[in-house]
Amino acid sequence: MDENKLAELFKDAVRDAPPSSFDAGDVRAASHKADARRRTVVLGSTMAAVLVFGGAAIATGFGSVSQQSAVSGSAADTGGSAKTAEQAPAPYELGSPDASVQRGDVVPDSTPGSSSMQGVEPPGSADPTVGGTPSGCGTVDRELANALAGELPVAPDKAAPAGLACPVGSKSASFDLADGRVYAVVVPGRGTLSTPDGAALSKRLTKNGSTLYVVSEAPSAAGKVDSIAAKLGGKF
Amino acid sequence: MDQHDEQEFAEYFAARREAVRRTAFLLCGDWHRADDFAQTAFVALHRRWRKIRDKQALDAYVRRSVVRAVIDESRRPWRRERFVDELPETPVGDGEIGESVATRETLVAGLRRVPPRQRAVLVLRFLEGLDVAGTAEALGCSEGTVKSQTSRGLEALREALGDAIDDLRPAS
Numbered sequence: 001m002d003e004n005k006l007a008e009l010f011k012d013a014v015r016d017a018p019p020s021s022f023d024a025g026d027v028r029a030a031s032h033k034a035d036a037r038r039r040t041v042v043l044g045s046t047m048a049a050v051l052v053f054g055g056a057a058i059a060t061g062f063g064s065v066s067q068q069s070a071v072s073g074s075a076a077d078t079g080g081s082a083k084t085a086e087q088a089p090a091p092y093e094l095g096s097p098d099a100s101v102q103r104g105d106v107v108p109d110s111t112p113g114s115s116s117m118q119g120v121e122p123p124g125s126a127d128p129t130v131g132g133t134p135s136g137c138g139t140v141d142r143e144l145a146n147a148l149a150g151e152l153p154v155a156p157d158k159a160a161p162a163g164l165a166c167p168v169g170s171k172s173a174s175f176d177l178a179d180g181r182v183y184a185v186v187v188p189g190r191g192t193l194s195t196p197d198g199a200a201l202s203k204r205l206t207k208n209g210s211t212l213y214v215v216s217e218a219p220s221a222a223g224k225v226d227s228i229a230a231k232l233g234g235k236f
Numbered sequence: 237m238d239q240h241d242e243q244e245f246a247e248y249f250a251a252r253r254e255a256v257r258r259t260a261f262l263l264c265g266d267w268h269r270a271d272d273f274a275q276t277a278f279v280a281l282h283r284r285w286r287k288i289r290d291k292q293a294l295d296a297y298v299r300r301s302v303v304r305a306v307i308d309e310s311r312r313p314w315r316r317e318r319f320v321d322e323l324p325e326t327p328v329g330d331g332e333i334g335e336s337v338a339t340r341e342t343l344v345a346g347l348r349r350v351p352p353r354q355r356a357v358l359v360l361r362f363l364e365g366l367d368v369a370g371t372a373e374a375l376g377c378s379e380g381t382v383k384s385q386t387s388r389g390l391e392a393l394r395e396a397l398g399d400a401i402d403d404l405r406p407a408s
Contacts, residue, residue: 010358020274024249027249027275027282028242
């Protein structure tokens with residue numbers, strides 16, 4: 001049998017294909033589901049790592065001596081429970097490899113599906129199904145998102161979680177511009193937030209005594225972070 | 237993904253879905269499983285869409301996904317194909333339609349007796365019409381390997397089809 005004939009036979013064998021059992025919508029839905037599952041796994045393991053190392057960080061220089069020993073002891077004993085995080089709102093480092101992996105791989109591309117899912121959550125509350133630790137930066141704060149969207153050429157419903165490791169009680173929202181991400185994080189009190197190298201940052205105290213961070217990884221918005229922070233700071 | 241990316245993906249999906257399904261079918265011999273493999277490949281592509289800058293590489297990515305999925309599954313104990321001594325009897329139909337069905341089923345059954353990797357090479361070369369270089373890229377192997385797998389695959393197919401190979405006729 002020559003190869004041309006074989007090729008014709010192969011093509012004949014698939015000529016009468018039955019209708020497909022899946023369409024583009026099924027593919028999109030499965031893709032979003034897989035991304036959400038991955039975010040849950042990565043957030044959970046990241047928070048566990050942060051709590052363990054956060055306890056060590058507290059012991060080396062933050063808080064009172066008694067608090068340090070209690071917290072570091074608790075972190076060591078429990079392996080990082082949520083209660084430990086609540087007792088010691090230590091500044092969480094963004095620049096760790098785990099955090100950057102989380103930001104790069106876990107934060108989903110803005111899609112209608114994921115945005116609408118975010119929109120039905122109460123603003124400012126953490127999704128208890130994500131990672132099991134109420135950090136606030138795993139969900140979109142709707143009010144903050146709308147305010148930030150008003151300063152950028154984006155639609156409010158395109159907001160995505162900042163996906164950072166933030167202190168408990170933080171609120172966040174982020175948007176993808178064509179050349180990078182812009183995000184706003186409101187941290188309770190004078191909490192700190194490490195930002196990636198090279199990103200433009202503006203930080204100011206809000207009218208409610210929280211600390212607002214506006215960060216731009218997009219060069220096109222780098223010059224606006226101060227003005228954005230000034231406007232948002234008056235609202236939160 | 238933003239709206240533009242979703243639109244691009246949807247266009248690519250519409251253009252390629254049937255071809256990917258057909259490749260998957262010849263690789264596994266069953267349309268239901270073929271749809272599973274095809275859908276899995278498209279989901280993987282959708283998740284990586286923004287990262288794949290070279291749109292020319294999309295076809296290669298999807299082919300690689302499908303082939304890898306089929307070969308991986310063929311290695312699992314509960315999926316390991318059981319070889320039979322003889323091909324199942326093909327139905328004797330009336331006229332050309334009957335012959336066409338018989339040919340199709342004989343070929344698909346025969347292909348299932350070809351080792352998975354050799355089968356993949358035959359499908360990519362004779363169904364998708366890829367040349368040696370394109371097949372090597374899809375399988376992530378050297379061109380020399382493709383050539384040797386092609387000749388072994390053809391030999392295995394001849395053995396599997398036996399005398400039936402002379403009775404196979406393309407519809408056109």
